[in-house]
Amino acid sequence: MENFIGSKQLIKKLKSEKINTWFDLGLFIDRIREEKKLDIEHFSGDYNSFKEQLSNSGVAFLTFYFSVDGVTIEVEKYAKIFRKLFNTQIHYIAGAFYPESKQLIHPDTKKLEISECNGFDDWKLYDSFFNKKLDRGGVLYNKLILDFWDEVLVITEKLSIYVEENNIKLLYLLNVCSNPGNVSYSLATILVSEFMGIPVINNSHDFYWEGGNSEVDIKIKKLPVGPRDFFFTNSHIGEFFSLMENLFPWESKTWFSLHINRKQTEHVININGHNPANVAEIGTAVDTEEYSNISKRKKLDTLKQFEKVFSRNSKRLVAYSVSGVIEN
Template sequence: MTTTNTSKITSILKNLKNEKINTWFDLGLFIDKFKEQNLASAFNGNASTFDEHIEKGGIAFLTFYFTIDGITVETEKYAKTFKNIYPDIPIHFIAGEIKEEADELIPKDAFRKVIPEMEAFDAWPLFKDFFQIKMERGSKEYNDLIGKFWTEVLVLVEKLGSYIEENDISLLYLINVCSNPGNVSLALATVLISEYLGIPVINNNHDFYWEGGNRDVEIKKKGLKKGPRDFFFHNAHVGEFFSIIETIYPWESRSWMNVNINKMQQNHLININGHNPANVALLGTAVDTKMHQMSK
């Protein structure tokens, strides 16, 4: 593992702090401008030297938490696969929490990093503000949230970005970070870090917020049944707010590969979200029944 300084993240953070993000419209304009930038890749070689670049820098698996669950079981397989391809690759497991029981699945030689601000859903401080409190344009909740949100994004850019830069990580592998809005601050921070540092991303989507979720107006108009993810659309009526979620879940970029677990998700990204088919892939989930057997 190579350790470097964090001069790039320090500069990035300084520039982000100079952005005047005081309203949801400010943030939307910033993201539009950001998407138009032609940011340089951290890798400038050719296909034959790309493997060396990946193996030297290493891969970081990012998710909300690691425990004994489907996400961690899948991540263990991904880590083994990369080790088979690149025997000397440094592997990092980064999450808001790494539970003790995950020791059975996380490789012994993997580096671990816990960043509490990466926790999600009920453990994310802004989850209620985003998806439970009713927001109206110009309301106190609407005006207060943008400041709290942008502050969190900057904290995560500094903490997560510094770790990535310090360890010269060359590939990010996200699991559900940019498919389910469990922590929107983390999703946006990850987008900013990856693009500014020029690091390629494999964005592995196990499930999306729109699977089992709809806007209230659509439910009433089409007579749809209520779904388990309808709450993600709680404030979808506020366009400048909800467009942030629509833009980063998932992010589309030349350096991002969106990997889905079924064809319905794949088709949705291409046909509805308008993603480039060249950057959308399919990787189903499976369980090694020899290793993971049900107890009798």
């Protein structure tokens, strides 16, 4: 990449922006798209050149937290592949690293914890974004944009400095730009990528619009009520909700979107309008060095063990109601 700016220049530029309203933010994001120099948005070498660059730099995996969970297990598999193919330094960046994650994370992995990058209920602005109804011109409406932009600046500064100091040349996102668990984190990542010229693999396991609809669409279009409807709490305010529509997922020539099923891909291409050349699918893989197929006899023995557990050693399986096994 060339003709991009460093962390100090980026922070100086962002602090000079006058982002005081949601309209200011929308215009700023539009300007990022319009002012991008498409002629330099490419790697000048071939695959082998990029491979060599990665071997002398680093790859960072970004998500909300690391624990003993599906995302952490998936990241470890991806990281193992990158180590094997590119012999590159792996970095993990998140809002929190829970103690139990230590047993899963490779000891050579470098870690950066940014507390402001915590997601969902652990993100301090989450409640204001999605659980409180905003009124255009209201107190919370006006205050939220200022708090939001301040946090974007904090995360961008921490992230950009780390990326620069550790010579990171590729960002691999896990759900950071698919579900708005922390919109400040999402925008900060986009700013670092676009202004510093860092390409991104945006791996999305699920999206906020899967199982979510606005109150208007539920009423007028008769769409079903879903568990993610709360993400649409303030969809009636265009200048606010356009942030969700633009960031989740972000489209850029230097961003490659990976999904876990075809339905997501079709939505991103046909509804979000992304270039099909920058969209693909990736399934869940099993690391055969860690896990192996067992014999038919072993499978039967395992099933018999489950049978004993669930039947409580009786001759047949018995179903129990939830209220019968849980105390209030």
